[in-house]
Amino acid sequence: MTPLETPVSKKELVRQLTEASRLLELLGAEAFRANAYAAAARQLDAFEGDFGVLFSERRLGELRGIGKGLAAELYALRSRERLMILDELYAQVPDGVRDLLRVSGLGPKKARLLWLSGIDTLAELAAATQDGRVAELKGFGAKSAGTIREAAVFALEAAARLRLDEAEVYAATFAGALAQLPPPSAEPHLYWTGELRRGLETVGTLQAVFTGASAEELEGALAAFCEEVTRSEWGLAVTFAGRRLELFTADMGALGAALAVRTGNEAFVRALQERAAARGLRLTGVGLFAGERRLETPAEADVFEALGLPWVTPERRDVPLAPPAEDLITPRDVRGLVHNHSNWSDGAASLREMVAAARGLGYSYLAMADHSKTSFYANGLSAERVVAQAEEVAAIRQELADEGSEFRVLHGLEVDIMPDGSLDYSDDVLATLDYAVVSIHQHFTLDRMKQTERIIRAVHNPYADILAHMTGRLLLRRPSYDVDVGAVLEACAETGTVVELNANPRRLDLDWREVGRARDLGCMFAINPDAHHPNGYEDVRYGVLMARKAGLTVREIVNTASTAEAFLARLKTKPDV
Numbered sequence: 001m002t003p004l005e006t007p008v009s010k011k012e013l014v015r016q017l018t019e020a021s022r023l024l025e026l027l028g029a030e031a032f033r034a035n036a037y038a039a040a041a042r043q044l045d046a047f048e049g050d051f052g053v054l055f056s057e058r059r060l061g062e063l064r065g066i067g068k069g070l071a072a073e074l075y076a077l078r079s080r081e082r083l084m085i086l087d088e089l090y091a092q093v094p095d096g097v098r099d100l101l102r103v104s105g106l107g108p109k110k111a112r113l114l115w116l117s118g119i120d121t122l123a124e125l126a127a128a129t130q131d132g133r134v135a136e137l138k139g140f141g142a143k144s145a146g147t148i149r150e151a152a153v154f155a156l157e158a159a160a161r162l163r164l165d166e167a168e169v170y171a172a173t174f175a176g177a178l179a180q181l182p183p184p185s186a187e188p189h190l191y192w193t194g195e196l197r198r199g200l201e202t203v204g205t206l207q208a209v210f211t212g213a214s215a216e217e218l219e220g221a222l223a224a225f226c227e228e229v230t231r232s233e234w235g236l237a238v239t240f241a242g243r244r245l246e247l248f249t250a251d252m253g254a255l256g257a258a259l260a261v262r263t264g265n266e267a268f269v270r271a272l273q274e275r276a277a278a279r280g281l282r283l284t285g286v287g288l289f290a291g292e293r294r295l296e297t298p299a300e301a302d303v304f305e306a307l308g309l310p311w312v313t314p315e316r317r318d319v320p321l322a323p324p325a326e327d328l329i330t331p332r333d334v335r336g337l338v339h340n341h342s343n344w345s346d347g348a349a350s351l352r353e354m355v356a357a358a359r360g361l362g363y364s365y366l367a368m369a370d371h372s373k374t375s376f377y378a379n380g381l382s383a384e385r386v387v388a389q390a391e392e393v394a395a396i397r398q399e400l401a402d403e404g405s406e407f408r409v410l411h412g413l414e415v416d417i418m419p420d421g422s423l424d425y426s427d428d429v430l431a432t433l434d435y436a437v438v439s440i441h442q443h444f445t446l447d448r449m450k451q452t453e454r455i456i457r458a459v460h461n462p463y464a465d466i467l468a469h470m471t472g473r474l475l476l477r478r479p480s481y482d483v484d485v486g487a488v489l490e491a492c493a494e495t496g497t498v499v500e501l502n503a504n505p506r507r508l509d510l511d512w513r514e515v516g517r518a519r520d521l522g523c524m525f526a527i528n529p530d531a532h533h534p535n536g537y538e539d540v541r542y543g544v545l546m547a548r549k550a551g552l553t554v555r556e557i558v559n560t561a562s563t564a565e566a567f568l569a570r571l572k573t574k575p576d577v
């Protein structure tokens with residue numbers, strides 16, 4: 001019997017069960033009910049077998065803590081998106097109160113106390129931490145109010161933004177819905193602008209310029225699938241799927257000016273406008289003008305040309321009129337995929353599958369980096385399993401050689417940095433690897449000095465080749481741990497440790513804004529997908545985008561080396577001391 005397709009992943013199910021437990025606690029339900037969902041989530045999370053088979057063969061009841069009733073509730077996810085109980089709970093807990101649970105460090109019990117005292121939105125919480133209401137509440141106090149304030153402000157800002165990858169999906173969904181409509185008298189064409197076009201790692205209000213239809217025509221069409229459409233002198237403000245979009249009208253003959261002005265950022269546009277003024281011109285969102293006469297600017301390049309400037313690629317417009325960097329890195333320049341996981345640790349695909357996919361995409365080498373033993377929750381490798389994995393890598397290398405393939409596989413690991421800054425394996429294990437990525441996955445709360453010293457010590461370890469996701473941030477979810485980035489970058493430069501630009505759109509860590517000073521210190525960089533499945537290789541493009549925002553070139557990125565040998569040589573080159 002072929003198992004049915006699993007409609008829900010284990011991770012998603014664990015998330016929903018956890019949420020149910022937290023909402024029950026928030027509502028003050030009897031403890032045993034909340035505990036039952038929490039226990040089921042824990043059991044499921046700890047289950048190491050094939051979840052798909054367990055689910056499709058209706059054997060969830062074999063897990064301790066999942067009784068018949070709950071199992072039936074879970075199987076209902078074959079035909080619905082979320083647990084029935086979540087629907088019931090959502091009806092009882094207002095959205096704003098549910099948002100309180102997103103504040104890091106705020107559990108359901110405290111959120112309940114806040115709710116009972118009338119604080120029922122993130123904005124209200126931020127205000128109440130400021131005006132002393134939270135500090136006066138029983139069980140809180142001034143210190144805790146301060147911590148909650150920081151976390152609430154972070155959650156509040158996060159709620160107003162989307163990660164770049166989410167914004168792309170949102171934009172595509174909107175454009176898709178628009179394309180499905182019978183066109184008004186003319187066909188509207190959208191050009192995304194603003195933060196999305198500039199490739200910022202998170203996007204607030206989505207913005208686009210449209211041509212081919214009047215605001216009035218488009219307004220009528222949008223009313224079919226948007227929650228709210230308001231017309232103004234510049235175009236339309238729209239609410240779609242709970243988020244605000246701004247759509248600016250443009251004539252074809254002034255599309256270039258509209259794109260230049262609506263792409264931003266503000267400082268960049270101001271610089272363009274000043275440049276225009278110096279030439280006796282006026283640049284606005286509706287055109288480039290010489291006196292009353294509008295100059296034809298169908299393309300953005302026309303605007304730049306009229307201002308005597310070279311066209312600037314949108315991702316470079318967060319730096320006011322940066323000098324054009326020659327050989328900005330492009331996705332094609334990345335020749336090797338570095339820092340990847342297989343199902344030896346927490347990846348979803350086998351080593352062979354990861355290799356086959358990397359070859360299929362035309363890369364020259366794949367550098368694996370499964371987790372080390374302290375990352376037990378990610379099935380990190382014991383020293384014995386490191387040996388076993390090396391044997392499998394050797395077998396794959398032999399297969400490649402037998403085929404006459406020049407594709408190379410490098411055996412590395414993502415080695416945890418211990419709280420004291422030592423690495424998770426002894427030198428004799430590390431010495432067997434082709435290379436090592438070092439990173440932090442636990443003990444995020446060390447104070448700034450300890451955290452900084454910890455990382456600097458790791459960076460000084462001669463086996464540490466690449467420092468991965470240096471600040472630990474998860475975009476819109478978790479701020480960076482407290483660390484002196486400048487001091488760590490100095491240590492990287494001093495020791496020749498390569499700085500990772502983690503390309504996973506949830507991280508994009510190191511922040512591109514920090515890259516300039518890292519480069520000035522003499523650091524080298526690696527653009528790494530941190531893929532846990534072959535699909536993750538696609539993330540390289542986000543890493544490249546961030547590197548472009550920072551103005552990096554091929555020469556500064558180690559995995560533009562055309563062969564694995566040349567890549568390793570770059571990793572192992574240490575600065576002369």
Ligand SMILES: [Zn+2]
Nearest residue numbers: 414439468469
């Ligand atoms: Zn990691």
Ligand SMILES: [Zn+2]
Nearest residue numbers: 339341414530
């Ligand atoms: Zn990783």
